[in-house]
Amino acid sequence: MQMRPMTRVLLGLACLLVAVxxxxxxxxxxxxxxxxxxxxxxxxxxxxxxxxxxxxxxPDWSSSFINSxxxxxxxxxxxxxxxxxxxxxxxxxxxxASGLLRMVLLTPMVVPGVVLAIGIYAVYLDMRLVGTLPGxxxxxxxxxxPFVLIAVTASLEVFDKRLELAATSLGAGRLTxxxxxxxxxxxxxxLSGLLFAFVTSxxxxxxxxxxxxxxxxxxxxxxxxxxxxxxDPTVAxxxxxxxxxxxxxxxxxxxxxxxxxxx
Amino acid sequence: xxxxxxxxxxxxxxxxxxxxxxxxxxxxxNVSLGIRPGEFMTLLGPSGSGKTTTLNVVAGFTEITGGxxxxxxxxxxxxxxxxxxxxxxxxxxxxFPHMTVGRNVAYxxxxxxxxxxxREKRVKQALEMVKMSDFAHRYPSELxxxxxxxxxxxxxxxxxxxxxxxxxxxxxxxxxLREWLQLEIKRIHRELGxxxxxxxxxxxxxxxxSDRIAVFNRGRIEQVGTGRExxxxxxxxxxARFIGDSTVLRGQANSDxxxxxxxxxxxxxxxxxxxxxxxxxxxxxxxxxxxxxRRGNGQGESGLNRxxxxxxxxxxxxxxxxxxxxxKDGSTAIVRSPLGEQSFDIGEAVEVTFAGAxxxxxxxxxxADQTLT
Numbered sequence: 001m002q003m004r005p006m007t008r009v010l011l012g013l014a015c016l017l018v019a020v021x022x023x024x025x026x027x028x029x030x031x032x033x034x035x036x037x038x039x040x041x042x043x044x045x046x047x048x049x050x051x052x053x054x055x056x057x058x059p060d061w062s063s064s065f066i067n068s069x070x071x072x073x074x075x076x077x078x079x080x081x082x083x084x085x086x087x088x089x090x091x092x093x094x095x096x097a098s099g100l101l102r103m104v105l106l107t108p109m110v111v112p113g114v115v116l117a118i119g120i121y122a123v124y125l126d127m128r129l130v131g132t133l134p135g136x137x138x139x140x141x142x143x144x145x146p147f148v149l150i151a152v153t154a155s156l157e158v159f160d161k162r163l164e165l166a167a168t169s170l171g172a173g174r175l176t177x178x179x180x181x182x183x184x185x186x187x188x189x190x191l192s193g194l195l196f197a198f199v200t201s202x203x204x205x206x207x208x209x210x211x212x213x214x215x216x217x218x219x220x221x222x223x224x225x226x227x228x229x230x231x232d233p234t235v236a237x238x239x240x241x242x243x244x245x246x247x248x249x250x251x252x253x254x255x256x257x258x259x260x261x262x263x
Numbered sequence: 264x265x266x267x268x269x270x271x272x273x274x275x276x277x278x279x280x281x282x283x284x285x286x287x288x289x290x291x292x293n294v295s296l297g298i299r300p301g302e303f304m305t306l307l308g309p310s311g312s313g314k315t316t317t318l319n320v321v322a323g324f325t326e327i328t329g330g331x332x333x334x335x336x337x338x339x340x341x342x343x344x345x346x347x348x349x350x351x352x353x354x355x356x357x358x359f360p361h362m363t364v365g366r367n368v369a370y371x372x373x374x375x376x377x378x379x380x381x382r383e384k385r386v387k388q389a390l391e392m393v394k395m396s397d398f399a400h401r402y403p404s405e406l407x408x409x410x411x412x413x414x415x416x417x418x419x420x421x422x423x424x425x426x427x428x429x430x431x432x433x434x435x436x437x438x439x440l441r442e443w444l445q446l447e448i449k450r451i452h453r454e455l456g457x458x459x460x461x462x463x464x465x466x467x468x469x470x471x472x473s474d475r476i477a478v479f480n481r482g483r484i485e486q487v488g489t490g491r492e493x494x495x496x497x498x499x500x501x502x503a504r505f506i507g508d509s510t511v512l513r514g515q516a517n518s519d520x521x522x523x524x525x526x527x528x529x530x531x532x533x534x535x536x537x538x539x540x541x542x543x544x545x546x547x548x549x550x551x552x553x554x555x556x557r558r559g560n561g562q563g564e565s566g567l568n569r570x571x572x573x574x575x576x577x578x579x580x581x582x583x584x585x586x587x588x589x590x591k592d593g594s595t596a597i598v599r600s601p602l603g604e605q606s607f608d609i610g611e612a613v614e615v616t617f618a619g620a621x622x623x624x625x626x627x628x629x630x631a632d633q634t635l636t
Contacts, residue, residue, distance in 0.1 A: 166357035168344045169322055170371040170418065177345075180370075184361045 026243060033236035040231045051237040061234060064222035068202055070133065071218060075140040075201035080194040082141070083148025084186075090149075091156045102149070109146040113206035116143075121210040131213030139211060140201035147200055148193030155189025188257060195253055199246070273301035273458030274335035274425035276321065281330035283316055290316040292482040293330070300425075303452050303459045305469040307505070308479030314462045317479070318428050321460065323347045335425055350419030350427040350457075354434045356411040358403035364390070364414050365399035371422040389421040390414075392451060409440045413447075420455060429461045433468070445471050466506050478502050494549070500625045503547050510553065510596040512546040512570075513627065523624065528592035532568035534619030544624045550599035552621035555586060558612040567616040572596060574611045588615055 003011075028042060036046025055061045086105055090098045108116065120139050121130070129135030159182065167177040183190075205220040212221045219238065226232045276298040283291040291313050298304045306314035319325040320332065323344030332340055339347055358367050368389055372382045390396045393413040403411055412432055419427055429448075433441040449472055452459050463469055469476045470490040477487045478501070486498045490506070497503035500511065514527035518538045525532050525546055538544050558571055575595070576587035586607060588596040596615050607613060 160355075160357070162353060162355060162357045163359060165324060165344075166351070166353060166359075167370075168324070169349065169351035171345050171348070171374040171422070172370075173343075173345050176374065181359055 029236045029239035029243070033233060033240045035233045038233065040233060040236065051233045054234045055237050060222060061238070064217045064219045067216060068219040071136045071140060072198045072201040074137045075144050076194045076198040078137065078141045079144035079148050079197035080190055083145045083193055084152050084190050086145065087149050087152035087156055091153065105149055106146045108143050117207040117210040120207055124211050130211050131216045133216065135211055136208070136216065136218065139207050140204055143204060143207065144197035144200040147196035151193035151196060152186060152189045155186040159185055272425060272456050275300045276426065276458065277333040278317070279331045281320060281327050281332055283320060283325060284328045289482050291320070294484055296477055296484060296487065298458060298460065301456050301458055303461065303472060303474045305461045305463060305473035305476045306479055307463060307466060307469045307476050309464055312479035313482040314479045315430055318430050318460060318462050322349055322351050322428050348424050350424040352415050352419050352427070352429040352432045354431040356415045358411055358415055360403050363399065364395065364401050364403065367403070367414060368418045368421050370418065375422060385421055389417040393417045408436050409444060412436070412444065416451070424457065426458045426460070429459065431463055448472060478505060497623065497625070500545055500547070500628050503625065508550050508597045510548040512594055513543065516544055527570065528590070530570055530591065532570065534622050536624050539624050539626045543627050545627045547623040547625055548617055548621065550585065550597045552617055553596060553598040554616045555588070555598050555600060555607055555613050556616060558614050567618060569614045569616050571614050574607050574609050574613055577607060577609055588613060590615070
């Protein structure tokens, strides 16, 4: 169908408007991070990279970044393993209870974060897990498992189970079949679940605010405390760094999957 | 492979009173079947008749609920599928999409820890046998259905199993390709000497491939025999109707012990045969045992049975003609006349003739009708 030029222009404008609306708030942090003054004013004045230097040199910032990285990596691995096993088990369950179990496993996604945070905080106080690495990893893993479960379930649904029968007939036991046939074929699902789990933990704030203490702070907590206490443009620098890192990671992941699909 | 070709290295299979019950559904009802070493046995039947269940039981994918199963002289009941050393070819190829053709075929050898030099040699031989040597570095998704199935076949024979099971392997392919692959499978069976068990619902395919055919119906075996035996001497109406065309007639039967007269819509046919068991029999006639002639055209040969009817369909087959004739009782007779015989037109009044000796009397297991339609 041929579009009238007028229609085309209007359509283009509408798209542009939506795009600006969605992306602009994110992009505002980029110029702000090069502000010369210690303020979060927009538009910024002058140009300086001092806030980037501050991010690297100030132990408050660098250690919280390292903490977040540590927690997120551990969560990604743990959630990928547990979530994959859960997806596999639910997929093979013949009982009708599997639907119910799946729902239970997905509740962390549905339950309001504050409610969850209060519950976790209460238990952690008793168990002395507040402000500890295991405490953060445990709480974030719980939040991340549903993402892995969804991603792996999706790839198990398109996985042809008859391939397992074929492997069996060729002499492979259950474990060998899983290792040589099932696992390689659902790996894209596991990897995207892993990525989601990493991101979930890395930018988690609600539960983290409750279970944090001055000794162990993650990056989102540090950003939040910093911005409520003083208008430190380091926040904008951190935001800019995160923006570009996630764009590269997600973009790279998408490219990788696209190539995978072509072969 | 080709050079260590020998006869009799296939395994014998003894299926003894095997049952498989799912809840209140009986998939296999007391099935017994002996398969000789090196034999090409086809399990033939409509869907849901138990043929695939039987194959799965032999492969070890399905546990039996009763009876015994021996492969190569020893019981395999309770032995998991991956320890049975049986090759299986599936309808949907089931090639591993993340491995090249070469790695797919090498897979069973790698599991058996065959040294890599030996492994390469055997993969090459297996691919040569199915004429897929040029495709070793391709991925399954780059191959056509027929090519994929040949690779699957290579993968199933590369570890020299004494028994190869095939579950409708050509079911997803078009007719031309299917016919060509049937001959390929026959050749490979001849060269390997392995026992082949082949599942299909296509009677023509069964006739082309098999040494013997077991006809399945409702979880039971109706009859086992060569194609010729099943065609010429069907033991049940189901077998008669499943293999080849046939005319089935019903009527009032009278028997004096040695000969039987059957009255069909006022016309009586006789044959020197006894009634099979008690109850109303059916009369079965194969198309080439029937002949046609114009009605009111003299007496013709004496001693032949006659039934009058009208030609409703005339099909020229090249090698002859096939007619469908509506008889007085409303049933349809299928007649095949060889090339050079007189031809008939649709609507012509004719007589269908046959010798009493060519007719078969079978018990009327009309339940078979339900399964067929």
